[in-house]
Amino acid sequence: MPVMTMVEAINDALRVEMRRDPRVVLLGEDVGVKGGVFGCSAGLWKEFGGDRVMDTPLSESGIVGAAIGMALYGLVPVAEIQFSDFIYPAFDQIVSEAAKMRYRSGGEYTVPMTIRTPIGGGIRGGHYHSQSPEAYFAHTPGLKVVVPSTPSDAKGLLLASIRDPDPVLFMEPKLVYRTLKEEVPEGEHVVEIGKARVVRSGKDVTLIAWGGMVGMCEKAAAKCAEEGIDCEIIDVRTIVPLDEATILESVKKTGRAVIVYEAPKTGGFGGEISAILAEKAIEWLEAPILRVTGFDTPFPYTLESVYLPEPGRIREAVLKVVRF
Amino acid sequence: MPVMTMVEAINDALRVEMRRDPRVVLLGEDVGVKGGVFGCSAGLWKEFGGDRVMDTPLSESGIVGAAIGMALYGLVPVAEIQFSDFIYPAFDQIVSEAAKMRYRSGGEYTVPMTIRTPIGGGIRGGHYHSQSPEAYFAHTPGLKVVVPSTPSDAKGLLLASIRDPDPVLFMEPKLVYRTLKEEVPEGEHVVEIGKARVVRSGKDVTLIAWGGMVGMCEKAAAKCAEEGIDCEIIDVRTIVPLDEATILESVKKTGRAVIVYEAPKTGGFGGEISAILAEKAIEWLEAPILRVTGFDTPFPYTLESVYLPEPGRIREAVLKVVRF
Amino acid sequence: MSLELISVMGDAGVPANTPAPSLAPEQLLEIYRVMVLTRLLDDRAMKLQRQGRIGFYVPALGQEASHIGTAAALTADDWVFPSYRDPGIALLRGVGVVELLHQCYGNSTDHTLGRQMPVHYSFKKIRLVSISSPIGTQIAQAAGAAMAMKIRKEPHVAITYFGDGSTSSNDFHAGLNFAGVFAAPCIFVCENNGWAISVPLEGQTASATMAAKAEAYGMPGVRVDGNDVLAVYAATHEAVERARVGHGPTLIETITFRMGGHSSSDDASRYRDPKVCEIWAKRDPIDRFKAWLEGKKLLKVAQEQAIRDRCEQELKEAIDAAEKVGPPAVSTMFDDVYATRTTQQDEQWAELKDALKRGVVAKGHHGEFPL
Amino acid sequence: MSLELISVMGDAGVPANTPAPSLAPEQLLEIYRVMVLTRLLDDRAMKLQRQGRIGFYVPALGQEASHIGTAAALTADDWVFPSYRDPGIALLRGVGVVELLHQCYGNSTDHTLGRQMPVHYSFKKIRLVSISSPIGTQIAQAAGAAMAMKIRKEPHVAITYFGDGSTSSNDFHAGLNFAGVFAAPCIFVCENNGWAISVPLEGQTASATMAAKAEAYGMPGVRVDGNDVLAVYAATHEAVERARVGHGPTLIETITFRMGGHSSSDDASRYRDPKVCEIWAKRDPIDRFKAWLEGKKLLKVAQEQAIRDRCEQELKEAIDAAEKVGPPAVSTMFDDVYATRTTQQDEQWAELKDALKRGVVAKGHHGEFPL
Numbered sequence A, B: 001m002p003v004m005t006m007v008e009a010i011n012d013a014l015r016v017e018m019r020r021d022p023r024v025v026l027l028g029e030d031v032g033v034k035g036g037v038f039g040c041s042a043g044l045w046k047e048f049g050g051d052r053v054m055d056t057p058l059s060e061s062g063i064v065g066a067a068i069g070m071a072l073y074g075l076v077p078v079a080e081i082q083f084s085d086f087i088y089p090a091f092d093q094i095v096s097e098a099a100k101m102r103y104r105s106g107g108e109y110t111v112p113m114t115i116r117t118p119i120g121g122g123i124r125g126g127h128y129h130s131q132s133p134e135a136y137f138a139h140t141p142g143l144k145v146v147v148p149s150t151p152s153d154a155k156g157l158l159l160a161s162i163r164d165p166d167p168v169l170f171m172e173p174k175l176v177y178r179t180l181k182e183e184v185p186e187g188e189h190v191v192e193i194g195k196a197r198v199v200r201s202g203k204d205v206t207l208i209a210w211g212g213m214v215g216m217c218e219k220a221a222a223k224c225a226e227e228g229i230d231c232e233i234i235d236v237r238t239i240v241p242l243d244e245a246t247i248l249e250s251v252k253k254t255g256r257a258v259i260v261y262e263a264p265k266t267g268g269f270g271g272e273i274s275a276i277l278a279e280k281a282i283e284w285l286e287a288p289i290l291r292v293t294g295f296d297t298p299f300p301y302t303l304e305s306v307y308l309p310e311p312g313r314i315r316e317a318v319l320k321v322v323r324f
Numbered sequence C, D: 001m002s003l004e005l006i007s008v009m010g011d012a013g014v015p016a017n018t019p020a021p022s023l024a025p026e027q028l029l030e031i032y033r034v035m036v037l038t039r040l041l042d043d044r045a046m047k048l049q050r051q052g053r054i055g056f057y058v059p060a061l062g063q064e065a066s067h068i069g070t071a072a073a074l075t076a077d078d079w080v081f082p083s084y085r086d087p088g089i090a091l092l093r094g095v096g097v098v099e100l101l102h103q104c105y106g107n108s109t110d111h112t113l114g115r116q117m118p119v120h121y122s123f124k125k126i127r128l129v130s131i132s133s134p135i136g137t138q139i140a141q142a143a144g145a146a147m148a149m150k151i152r153k154e155p156h157v158a159i160t161y162f163g164d165g166s167t168s169s170n171d172f173h174a175g176l177n178f179a180g181v182f183a184a185p186c187i188f189v190c191e192n193n194g195w196a197i198s199v200p201l202e203g204q205t206a207s208a209t210m211a212a213k214a215e216a217y218g219m220p221g222v223r224v225d226g227n228d229v230l231a232v233y234a235a236t237h238e239a240v241e242r243a244r245v246g247h248g249p250t251l252i253e254t255i256t257f258r259m260g261g262h263s264s265s266d267d268a269s270r271y272r273d274p275k276v277c278e279i280w281a282k283r284d285p286i287d288r289f290k291a292w293l294e295g296k297k298l299l300k301v302a303q304e305q306a307i308r309d310r311c312e313q314e315l316k317e318a319i320d321a322a323e324k325v326g327p328p329a330v331s332t333m334f335d336d337v338y339a340t341r342t343t344q345q346d347e348q349w350a351e352l353k354d355a356l357k358r359g360v361v362a363k364g365h366h367g368e369f370p371l
């Protein structure tokens, strides 16, 4: 199997699917000739031409609005929003339109569209190139929200997202984009949406994370292992629909949960996971549910590395719940 | 003291503050000559003229963007978004700009702006005139989010919001707009932002709610009282900043919590409250933390009354935690 | 940019400047019938709303030519992205009044299952895309559908309708800009009825006309007498022909007037002088079309009465039918959010169903809905 | 809408058609100095970025006339809402290079405390509003500030800068529309440099020009040679005069060219032919202004060299100064989110501070930041 970065795996997924399904089109700012600012669509404009890989005007509302129209008409659009920090001008089209189209039309009109967008820190991008806005979208029935944490999952989940009959927001952690390499199956490789991944099994505490924070948890778990603490790590993978069963099973086993996410603590999606545990697993809990998160501030530029949850802070939380 | 509906109390607050502070201006769709589609600004255009009460073009992005510019320049704008369901075209200006201006300018530039907008069900408005999107905004550091549940609080909190040095999203529950009447102090009447209200004290279980759901909790509590269950009710009042202390104190006392909100369950702000309890009060909890909420669907038209949490469903949850 | 108002029938002050489109007599009469039916539906629906039999309504009164005349210039393969004030388009494309009324009643026969407020129709069978309340969103979607038609090399067009107020929206700008850049076969119809709820035209834009906005997107803009159904047809026909052969989009401004309130919730007398309506009443699009048809000897008095009678009958039967049907089952609330329900939805429905069955939810509230 | 290009100096193919503005020699030389300083800063900052000494940079290369010439037509009381490609405005208004560099280094002397990426300046003392990355947002804000000036009956103007790509944004539409409707004293400067990252002008709009978009908002639109600093000044001066006396907004399109990459992260050779830059190099705004000044005997060779030397010296000292300063204290991360910290923030900071003090966070990561 070829070894790929996440950027390469995404590029591969797009190519595989565009070759397979002529209805698939890409659109977005700089996705064509330039191949995307991160190179995720490199080479595709050349292979598939301007009718299937469209550089658009600078309007996220237009990109998503047009993609919805294309999807209604029968194409399978994959729209790129250059940074998730710039998705807000399209918020109305996503939340009011894409997410509600099937419902409001009695199932007649559907929007099988994927919106790809980079999220999170890792590139010294300050608060306008580092946000992790998954919680905004997770609170929007009708929308699916997928966040891969490895190259292989990125390919498999992206193929599943493009083929999904509902609109999917596919969020790509910049922290992983080029830092992690792994073997990625060639050609067909689909990872089912709605299934969490047990990254590491352990018995003392469950670490729950997604995207760039999965790697941080792995580092923390390695450190904890040295200290005799056995962490289980769950990569949520799809925020919506959420695989509650896998999370509940793990926490019922370990009795302890630490949830890790990059977004500001208040209102982050980890709160929802905690609430689910507090509703459905409270009898199994032997300690408070802790969250290791970004802070209740915009994402800073210079202080980025302090803002981002890292293994040290995660380990601290693990120690707290284990020693509780 | 005069008896007022919430609409009248809001109107009164606007008038009081516009008379007191010449920097206060109103802007929005139909807020002027018509006085707002719900009448909240009735009579103000006549009293203060078109320079201070501005009917704007149909653009929420323009309304909030212009209000930010006015605030930067030294005015104190109160913008109305006709329904919170239509706030999304302004999402970028709110989240990227108003909320981050003080931070990114090192405290030099501030946006003392209030955005008023009706939320929630109660008018048979279907999914585009009934949403409760407070969770989206609560996850946005730099923004305050206020939701009154009574006419008197509406006046007091609106005056506090307009005078607040930070941008405040002031969400008005349509369910209460004209249904609840109470005495409201004349003239000056400020209710501090950041303090929850104990609506009813009780010892068996804590009901936590805001906006239109506070009244539902009161009805449920009355019913429970007949059955010998003593509910404490907390009206959160300000979602951000959240008065954790009052909530924690209550739950530590009762050992049981039921959180009630209208928005879809997944990702709603009640999840955050539950997570706070699971982090800070787990030793005091004698039962799972339950949530009685809207469902994970868009808000329906015909089935509105089934979608909205009502006393029966709240009582069910109370019974569950009490009998746990 | 020519600001000349396209007119076929002429009007006080506006000379006719465009020949009548070549439409067969039966086509003309069919357009007339749909205009009358739309008018009668409008009138009855507003009454039903006042009687509390439906929850809400948006009158199209006075704008029948504007939306029906434009839509008449399309073929059945073309896609329509309407606004909430265009019920006649569905009727013209063959949907029965009864289907509109099921939707207005939000009952279980409504194929959108009572999920939206009245007048927010959706009919895939006639390529009429689900109408939503947020202003302007359909404009960018129509541009996207038209881009897809072009990508697929299909000779169809997308047409989208919106009001003067909607030209201020984000998606007006995005939609016209995308259509311009991609030379997409999209027809943008701005129904300029002078008002956006209580805000008059001059409060909406400082542009001399709405048609002039086309230049900003590199497309032709035309102004047409929106109460002259033949002028509206002619202008649209030309735009559609251009679009079909790859010459890109057009912005059509139909100058018309909102004779009623904004909706059943609105009282226009609070913000506008009713006298202005009197002027526009003289330009009534149905009266003018009737006079024109009569002048051409295409419509006789008896025939006109027969059309009206038929419409009234259809309407009466439709209301009777719609009122017979009960509300949708509660279980449908969880359908169609996703292609398949999530485990969270399954769980929520199971709990709700159980509570409803046991009757523990507040009395009188839910009794009326079947599970 | 006149599409004639306003030109003072003339250029190959473009005849001069506008008299030189009446500016005193010292004003002209000051503009020249700021243009040179901006150019030198640009050059050095791109090198600093490549050396890894600053994290990011956005070159203004080739656009010095466009943003400095427009800003020169303002008075100190006017408000500026710039984009990220306009560093010369701050310099022209008296901010020292060192202040810009502190920001680019994101150090503790940067009064915005290293919170934003480089070139996102904010200087309240010169009424230059905090620059953000999201495209277009400043346009609606400038319209609002101008509305406030009008409401307060103050004779100031707001000016806002944005690129050709930004004309596609929601807030371009909203901002110009609001300014038009409220006749606000706002100057909209579209710096048309031909590119939005990799997307060329024709991929952005089908409009013949950007200036033509003004008509859609009922305001005058003018096109000016953006590499002719005097033409740019003249066009802005006229617009400002109109605005000050209550005649409302103007859209100015400056035709210029982005000589460099979009930013330090971009490699333009991947999508555009470098040859096109050669043509524009001959239209270099500094060379042309220099030639003009020399022709008018307002600038001698020695004087020019002295200006450059002074700029180089200022730059060198500024870099030295900025590099001496350490990063901001970690505690500042929680400041200025709200006027006063929330209890949640207090708690988060207390925990973080404790962890940092105890050194339990991953090694090498945080050592560099003071608490």
Ligand SMILES: Cc1ncc(C[n+]2csc(CCOP(=O)(O)OP(=O)(O)O)c2C)c(N)n1
Residues within 6 Å of the ligand: B029, B058, B060, B082, B086, B089, C085, C133, C134, C135, C162, C163, C164, C165, C166, C167, C193, C195, C196, C197, C258, C262
């Ligand atoms: C984004 C958004 N903002 C506000 C509203 C509330 N609203 C509904 S219709 C309307 C006026 C629309 O005016 P216009 O576009 O002229 O259409 P008309 O009603 O005149 O047909 C407004 C403000 C809305 N539906 N969506």
Ligand SMILES: Cc1ncc(C[n+]2csc(CCOP(=O)(O)OP(=O)(O)O)c2C)c(N)n1
Residues within 6 Å of the ligand: A029, A058, A060, A082, A086, A089, D085, D133, D134, D135, D162, D163, D164, D165, D166, D167, D193, D195, D196, D197, D258, D262
């Ligand atoms: C809303 C938004 N979308 C996308 C981006 C990413 N982006 C940054 S600059 C830019 C191009 C801007 O082009 P233009 O307006 O012409 O300005 P120029 O860079 O040429 O000065 C893009 C797409 C952004 N910053 N904000």
Ligand SMILES: [Mg+2]
Residues within 6 Å of the ligand: C163, C164, C165, C191, C192, C193, C194, C195, C196, C197, C258
């Ligand atoms: Mg209108």
Ligand SMILES: [Mg+2]
Residues within 6 Å of the ligand: D163, D164, D165, D191, D192, D193, D194, D195, D196, D197, D258
């Ligand atoms: Mg540009």
